[in-house]
Every structure is written in C-alpha cells, then in structure tokens.
Amino acid sequence: MKTDPQAVTEPSPAPRPGGWLGVLTSTDHKRIGLLILGTSLVLLFLMGVLALLMRSQLAQPAEDVFSPQTYNQLFTIHGSGMIYLVMTPFALGLGVYLVPLQIGAPGIAMPRTTLLGYWLYVFGALTILSGFAAPQGAHADGWFSYPPMASSRYSPSVGSDLWVIGVFLAAVGMILIGWTVLWTVLRKRTRGMTMLRMPVFSWSMVATCLMVIGAFPALLAALVMLAVGRVDPSVFTSNVWNIGYQHIFWFYGHPVVYVMFFPYLAAVGEVLAVFSGRRYFAYRGTVLALLTFAALSMSVWGHHMFATGQAANNYYSLTSIALLMPAGIEYFALVGTIMGGRLVFTTPMLFALAFIPQFLIGGLTGIMVGTPVIDYHVTDSYFVVAHLHYVLFAGSAFGLFAAVYYWFPKATGVLLREGLGKLHFWLLVVGTNLTFLPMFGLGYLGMPRRVSSYFTADGFGLLNLLSSCGAAVLAAGMLVFLFNILESLRSRRPAGDDPWHGHTLEWATSSPPPEVNFTPEHPLPPITSNSPLLDLRKRRAAQVAEEQKGRA
C-alpha cells in the first residue's frame, strides 16, 4: 500500500499549550468533535433530570411538587435544551469528528471557525441555564416561544431575555460548525474519494449541513423579532408579527428535526452494514433519498400551523405526506442491508435494530399529524408529545447511542463493556416505550400538553403513572450508561484499530487516530467504493485463496 503524501504534515513550528488548556483550544477536529459530543452528553443528563422532575409532578393527579410557574420553566428548558443544546450539537459534533476521517482528510476546513462554533454553543448553553438564577426564574414559554406570550408584557423575566441571547449564540455556533463540515465534505476529500464513494454518514452530513445553512438563519431572524418584541411589546398586537414569527420560527423548526435525525439514521445504517457483514444496500438510492428528504423537509414547516388557519394547509399536507417516499427508500435500504446478512448482536447493533421499529412509530404518527383533519383533533395534546419523543428519543437517541457504542473505541482506544451496554439497551427499550407509548393514549383522551396538573376525574391518572414509571426506568438505564463509560475508561480494555471490522476509512487508522489522521504507519488504503476496507479485505481474501489454489 502506498502512503498518500497529503496525510503527512510537517511538525508544528510553535509550541502549543498542553493539558486541559490544550484540549480546550485545540484546532484538531477530533478534539473539537469530542468537546462538542462530551458537552452535549453532559447536557443530555441535565435535561434528563429536568424531565424526571416533570414526570414526578405528573405521576399522580393534583400533585403539588412544583408550582405551575416552575413547571413551565422545566418543560421550556428541557425542550429548548434537548433541541438547541443536545441533539443538534451532538449530530453536528459527530460530523466534526468523523467526516474528515471518513473522507481521508487530515483535518476539518476552517478549524478555528469550528472551534468558535463550539465555544459560542457553550456560552449559549450557560446563558440559557443561567436563567434559573434570575429573580423570576428561567424562560417559561416553550422551546418555540410564541409571541405575544413570550413578549416582555406577559413574560417579563430576565430569564426570557437570557434565553433569547443564549439560543442566538448557540444557533450561530451551529451554523458555523455546519458550514465548516459542509465545506470539508465538498472541498477536502482525498484523492480517489469521489462524491459517490463517500460513506452514507458523510452524505448524511451533506444533507444535514445544507439544511443548517438554508434553515438556521431563520431561527436567528425569529429571535431578532422576539428581541424587538421584548423591547416594544406593542409590535405583537399585529397579526403580521405574530403569524410572521410562527412562519419564520417553523421554517427553522421543522428542518431541525431532520438535522437531529439524518446523522443518527446514517450512523444506524453504518452499524447495520458492519454487523451484518454486508455492503450498504441501495447506496445511490439512499443518497438521492437523503437529498430529496432534506429539500422536502424545508417545505413542510406550515404543518405546525394548521390550527392557525393562516397557512396553505393543502400544500404543507402534500409535502408532508410526500416525505414518505424518501423515508420509505431509506427504510428499505436499512432493512435490505441486514437481509441475508450474518448478524452480530453487539450493543451498537441492538440500538441500531431497535431504531427501525421505534422510529417507524414516530414517522407514521408524523404522517398522521401532517394531515390537517387529524391534526385539528390532536394538536397541542399529549399525542404530539408522544409523536415527537418517538422521533427524537425512540428514534434519534437510539441512533445516538448506536453511534456512541460503535465509535467510542475509535475515539478513545477503549472498548465499552458489552454486558453493561446490553443492560443499558434493554432498560432504554423498556423505559422509552413505557414512558412515551401511554402519551398517545393521553393525547387521544384529550390531555393537553404543557399542563402542570390534572384532576382525578379527568381519567389521566393511570397512563401518567405508567409514563412516570417508564421515566424512572430510563433514568436507571442512563445511570448504567454513565457507569459503563466511567468504568471502561478506568479499567481500560484496548480496542485495537478496527475492533468491528469496519468498512469505512476511520477504521484504517489507529485508535485514537493521530493528529493528522493518517500516517505512514496508518496509511490511507486505496479508495475503490464507499466501503474501502471491505473491498480491501475481500481482495486480500481472494489473494489468499489464489495462493492456496496455486500451492495445491
């Protein structure tokens, strides 16, 4: 094998800080990626605690654990945090870590811009959370913060101002990161890495980052509108400003769902291919489906506004239902990948397999709420809460954990414990479905979302109790996950360079990879398809067979 000259760089001319300062200011894409992933995992635990507090309030009728005002803050920061600070950054953080490795580049394009994106995200998160220390508490108007409710007339807390600033900073950070990842994929591919030889995960980042560039500026515009309205609440007496805000917010608010989905879907695809020992099925169809899905997802935002009566419902319903086509192709590709394969049921594979049926529930109920006649009935009910949690937790978060268990050995050089991983998996499966499945029933029975309490006579008690028990199981599962990470890092079991017999380029280098990713000791293999390492193994196996035949 020949070493590609681009993989070699000269030693650094200037000394760089070591220790934690070195980590926090590094321009190495792997360190930046790990910072983003680590920060969003810490915030995931924090947002999970907020969810547990909410479920303790709702476990029984007429509970009085928190005041309604505090409950409003809890669900607002939980929802905002999960979307702006956990699932989106984690998805893009995976791209920062993996894309340069997968396309054979020694680094990410514009690494200091990427690092700036990370730090703006961190300061944005701190600003949002600091709202809890404000005299009237944190922001309390939901993650979409509709005016006039979110104007200073009805939400005078400084916590709301801090929320606006914090979300703005985090969103700018995500746009910067999205742009650098996109530029890396489009302009930094190594020799032989054509667009149609890129792994599915890298393609998912193309679609994701295109949505970030196209849709995220709308969030900045919506936040500016809200800030203006907080200075002068009278602007929100105008319908144009109120409905205009909703249009602009949801123009960001729907594509972000797919930003929080595509990278996890692709991670699941890569895991399924590797642990089935098969190539990714319908690769080109999946690439086309990802791009079509992403474009369609830009056009469906108005389905969040069906109930306003001020959106072109027919159009948004049409495009929402049209999403079924690319989604179907992606689903068939996942199923086709494992069909006929020799499945190995490792922890990442279990998470990937569970993703398929669980996300299907989220997707199909999405089609239901994308139909105006059904949406009129269930809008603002727990049905919608169940739907979005099946998409983002039962779906995306399972993809997230598949990714963590799959790439953890590459990033750290250490294997996670399989036994603890499987315990984590089963607790999460039970907890997820016990928490969120009853919410469909609650919505159907008419329980509105964002209420801090309900009466016994409402008949919501049993389903809420089941849901709260499920949340406790989820919490137990997350503690097992935390223990697994800490224990695996404490008593290290070396992973080796390629513990899973991976298909893509990141598995050709050491674990963890060196600073410039590929070195003379770990050179880039010839890139012949989207699974270059699988090709290499097959060629070697063919050579061995040929030699044996010759000897015989």
Place this chain on the structure above:
Amino acid sequence: MNTFKRHPGWAVTAAWGALNGILVGILALYHEDLLAVMLYVGAAVLVEIAALAVLVSSRRGPREHMRYRVPAGGGAAVPVAAAGLTIAALGFVYGFWLMSLAVPVLAVAAALAVHQGTWRRGPS
C-alpha cells in the same frame, strides 16, 4: 455538463437549492402568504450563494487535495473571542455598559490570534 462532472460539490449544492426553488414555485401556486414565499426564496438564494462559493473555490483550487494548510495555533484566541461576543450580547439585557468589558476581551482575542496564528503546510 462538464462543469457538473468537474465540480460535483457545487453541482450537489446548486441542484439542492434548485429543488427548493421548484418547491417554492409550487408553494406560490397554492397562494401562500407572500411573507412565507419570500422566506423560502431567501433560503434557496442562500443555498445558491453557498453553491457559488463552492464553485469559485473548486475552480481556483485542486479537485483533489494534495496540499493542506493545517493551522498550528490561534486556538487560544477562540474561547476568548467567544467570551467577548457573549458579553457583548449580554449588553442587550444588562445594558450597553458591558461593551466596555466586551471590547477589551475581543482585543485580547485579536492579539492572541495575531500572535499565535502561524500556519504549517503539508508537503506537495
């Protein structure tokens, strides 16, 4: 057609923006509010500008990278710059006197960037 083949990164970005353009056209046929249509047009234009940037870069640079510039320093300036920007943004909440803190912090970040912003180049 040759341009599409030579610059696939541009082609993907531009085609994706164009697909959104088609969807905007259909939205307009459904008599959606002008604000919503213009919002979508703006996003499609933004993507096409990004595609243009990719095209310009592709034409100026190599199709496949043989020489990389990997920044060796300047990272220390970044968290300081982000802190400065955050303080400046907090000025909208707590008053613009915070600019008197933000500006020196941003100046420190600029000084750090200039001091440490060295580059190393991979061999061709």
